[in-house]
Amino acid sequence: MSNGVYSRKILVEALADSIKKLNPRHVMGNPVMFVVEVTFFFALILSIGSWIFQLSVALFNSEISILLLLTVWFSTFAEALSEGRGRAQAESLRKTRKEVRAHKIADDGTITDVDSAELVKGDKVLVRAGDTIPTDGDVIKGRGSVDESMITGESEPVIRESGGDFTSVTGGTTLLSDELLIEITANPGESFLDKMIALVEGATRQKTPNELALTTVLAGFTWILTVIIITFNTLGSFLGVTSDITVLYGLLACLAPTTIGGLLPAIGIAGMDRVTQFNVIAKSGRAVEAAGDVTTIILDKTGTITIGNRLAEEFIPLGDKTEADVTRASFLSSVSDETPEGRSIVALAQKLIPDLTRPDVKNVVEFSASTKMSGVDLADGREVRKGAFEVMSDYMRYVPQGFREVIDGIAQRGATPLVVSVDREPIGVIHLKDTVKPGMRERLQELRKMGIKTIMVTGDNRLTAATIAAEAGVDDYVAESKPEDKIKIVQAEQKQGKIVAMTGDGTNDAPALAQADVGLAMNSGTQAAKEAANMVDLDSDPTKLIDVVGIGKQLLMTRGSITTFSVVTDFAKYFTILPAIFAATLPAVSKLDFINLESPHSAILSAVIFNTFVILALIPLAMRGVKYKPKDATSTLIRNVMVYGVGGLITPFIAIKAIDLLINYLHIVG
Amino acid sequence: MYMLASQIFMNLSSTTLIYIAFVIIGIILVGYLTYVLIHPERF
Numbered sequence: 001m002s003n004g005v006y007s008r009k010i011l012v013e014a015l016a017d018s019i020k021k022l023n024p025r026h027v028m029g030n031p032v033m034f035v036v037e038v039t040f041f042f043a044l045i046l047s048i049g050s051w052i053f054q055l056s057v058a059l060f061n062s063e064i065s066i067l068l069l070l071t072v073w074f075s076t077f078a079e080a081l082s083e084g085r086g087r088a089q090a091e092s093l094r095k096t097r098k099e100v101r102a103h104k105i106a107d108d109g110t111i112t113d114v115d116s117a118e119l120v121k122g123d124k125v126l127v128r129a130g131d132t133i134p135t136d137g138d139v140i141k142g143r144g145s146v147d148e149s150m151i152t153g154e155s156e157p158v159i160r161e162s163g164g165d166f167t168s169v170t171g172g173t174t175l176l177s178d179e180l181l182i183e184i185t186a187n188p189g190e191s192f193l194d195k196m197i198a199l200v201e202g203a204t205r206q207k208t209p210n211e212l213a214l215t216t217v218l219a220g221f222t223w224i225l226t227v228i229i230i231t232f233n234t235l236g237s238f239l240g241v242t243s244d245i246t247v248l249y250g251l252l253a254c255l256a257p258t259t260i261g262g263l264l265p266a267i268g269i270a271g272m273d274r275v276t277q278f279n280v281i282a283k284s285g286r287a288v289e290a291a292g293d294v295t296t297i298i299l300d301k302t303g304t305i306t307i308g309n310r311l312a313e314e315f316i317p318l319g320d321k322t323e324a325d326v327t328r329a330s331f332l333s334s335v336s337d338e339t340p341e342g343r344s345i346v347a348l349a350q351k352l353i354p355d356l357t358r359p360d361v362k363n364v365v366e367f368s369a370s371t372k373m374s375g376v377d378l379a380d381g382r383e384v385r386k387g388a389f390e391v392m393s394d395y396m397r398y399v400p401q402g403f404r405e406v407i408d409g410i411a412q413r414g415a416t417p418l419v420v421s422v423d424r425e426p427i428g429v430i431h432l433k434d435t436v437k438p439g440m441r442e443r444l445q446e447l448r449k450m451g452i453k454t455i456m457v458t459g460d461n462r463l464t465a466a467t468i469a470a471e472a473g474v475d476d477y478v479a480e481s482k483p484e485d486k487i488k489i490v491q492a493e494q495k496q497g498k499i500v501a502m503t504g505d506g507t508n509d510a511p512a513l514a515q516a517d518v519g520l521a522m523n524s525g526t527q528a529a530k531e532a533a534n535m536v537d538l539d540s541d542p543t544k545l546i547d548v549v550g551i552g553k554q555l556l557m558t559r560g561s562i563t564t565f566s567v568v569t570d571f572a573k574y575f576t577i578l579p580a581i582f583a584a585t586l587p588a589v590s591k592l593d594f595i596n597l598e599s600p601h602s603a604i605l606s607a608v609i610f611n612t613f614v615i616l617a618l619i620p621l622a623m624r625g626v627k628y629k630p631k632d633a634t635s636t637l638i639r640n641v642m643v644y645g646v647g648g649l650i651t652p653f654i655a656i657k658a659i660d661l662l663i664n665y666l667h668i669v670g
Numbered sequence: 671m672y673m674l675a676s677q678i679f680m681n682l683s684s685t686t687l688i689y690i691a692f693v694i695i696g697i698i699l700v701g702y703l704t705y706v707l708i709h710p711e712r713f
Contacts, residue, residue, distance in 0.1 A: 030713070031702070031706045034702065038695060042692065212710045215706070220703075222703055223703040223707065226696055226699050227696075230692065230693045234693075245692050248692070
């Protein structure tokens with residue numbers, strides 16, 4: 001899904017689009033720019049009149065008019081450019097949405113071929129190996145591998161099956177093996193892909209609370225300025241100070257916060273776009289902003305902090321049992337277990353005892369987060385189970401001596417112990433090795449530097465959780481937790497005034513995802529989780545939550561930095577425009593012009609040129625975002641004040657002086 | 671008519687008509703900005 005930052009196609013489209021966006025009805029949505037545009041129309045009429053009647057100020061009027069138009073145009077260009085990149089991403093998503101023939105199953109079981117566009121919520125379709133999945137749905141029967149590369153870019157197929165947390169299939173993906181019976185969950189035009197396309201295109205974009213607040217401040221500032229400008233000559237006449245109207249609207253354009261006003265929409269859209277570059281779809285700008293304000297992150301242990309697949313390391317016998325006994329029992333308990341852990345147990349057992357053969361299985365007991373136990377009932381009547389110590393100690397007939405020590409020994413190494421029993425008799429313990437992801441400790445340290453608290457949630461026992469927590473460097477952990485507990489953890493943090501982010505993929509994660517300020521659902525997860533969350537990760541990588549927080553912070557910092565720059569640059573303009581206005585009536589004010597600008601008209605023109613082109617110059621920064629390093633709030637603030645505050649104070653003086661020299665050298669001052 | 675228009679444009683700084691037009695447009699803008707301040711969510 002990645003695109004060049006400024007591909008030729010995007011630039012050309014943005015140019016055309018930015019001209020369409022000059023329509024006052026569109027510009028009206030941006031108060032600062034609307035004031036500038038109305039001023040432009042007024043200036044344009046004065047310029048035309050000045051040329052017709054050959055007035056000496058005709059050139060000056062025209063120059064100011066053109067600059068006012070350019071100011072608005074650069075703003076609409078920035079907006080069109082940021083939207084263009086989103087549109088390019090929407091285009092690549094749209095390519096995956098194609099009309100296919102679907103095998104619809106009627107209530108009486110007959111199969112008819114229909115167009116995918118005719119399918120509605122509740123319809124049932126049969127998808128065979130090689131077929132494109134017609135639209136979004138839940139697998140209600142069967143299990144198969146699905147190629148989702150057109151959405152995720154990930155070439156590895158994923159397993160989709162009925163029951164559990166991997167039932168959701170997305171329209172446009174391809175079934176590679178087996179057969180699936182799917183119940184459609186979306187009406188035409190309402191599929192996940194349709195919604196995502198609308199989101200990245202910005203069709204459903206609404207102003208975020210921070211944007212609203214800033215718009216209000218900017219509108220208030222412009223309100224005061226407009227009142228001063230329109231009353232300037234009336235009130236000034238009492239003091240004998242009046243000014244040319246051209247100078248007055250030049251002043252309005254210069255002192256209005258046009259830099260931030262012009263770039264505000266682009267900054268917001270670009271922030272969402274940067275999230276999309278990470279293959280994460282943010283359902284609203286509000287979600288990205290909230291990510292920037294996050295103070296607590298709840299992370300799952302398995303798959304997020306540790307490498308997802310725990311692997312069997314060794315089999316430890318209990319009591320009078322031998323290693324061969326526990327190896328055989330572990331093998332039997334896992335023959336029907338298709339999880340990576342289960343497969344690793346079978347592989348290790350077969351490595352230790354190569355002649356192990358698959359038994360006749362009568363019944364398979366699937367693992368669930370609440371039972372924490374799995375296994376098989378064999379045809380010979382034996383009941384083989386494996387599971388967590390807490391549930392197995394209740395399930396087994398007795399707990400042998402030294403059992404607790406073995407379990408604790410494994411847990412203290414940060415590994416997961418699984419107890420194996422046959423006919424409720426304890427046989428031994430499987431040591432499942434859990435490895436903290438490389439670089440995770442450093443990433444969590446970065447979060448701490450940023451003042452973000454990390455909480456690890458795991459179903460594992462306390463000892464394992466504590467060891468992994470210490471190894472990874474999380475601030476807090478919740479052990480022996482069920483998926484339903486997550487919402488309580490989120491609520492508890494929120495009660496303390498924290499802004500909480502979390503990831504999830506299961507249906508039982510959905511309430512917590514909805515409750516969290518930032519809920520990142522995995523694309524591989526259930527429809528319920530994806531609906532509840534405000535962001536969806538197409539690559540299904542929970543670690544990305546950390547990147548999303550970084551992007552959110554970068555968005556807020558970019559907006560803050562450009563606002564600071566925009567307001568501070570006004571300071572220099574007082575030193576250039578005010579002496580120009582009062583040159584004739586209050587000569588003493590001209591002392592303010594310490595950079596010695598050539599003439600009042602030249603001073604105003606230079607200031608307006610700077611004001612206009614600074615928007616164009618800052619478009620790349622608005623798109624890319626300010627440089628962001630995980631640091632504490634104080635040093636980040638100091639750095640940004642130095643760069644954008646002090647920079648915004650000094651740059652205009654140098655730039656305006658340079659422009660003044662240039663336009664006088666070129667003799668283009670009207 | 672030409673003479674009147676010419677008169678208006680001859681001296682932009684002191685032409686009352688243009689100044690009045692400028693003030694009227696300014697008042698409309700102030701009204702619009704006031705509306706933005708009351709209902710920022712609509713913008």
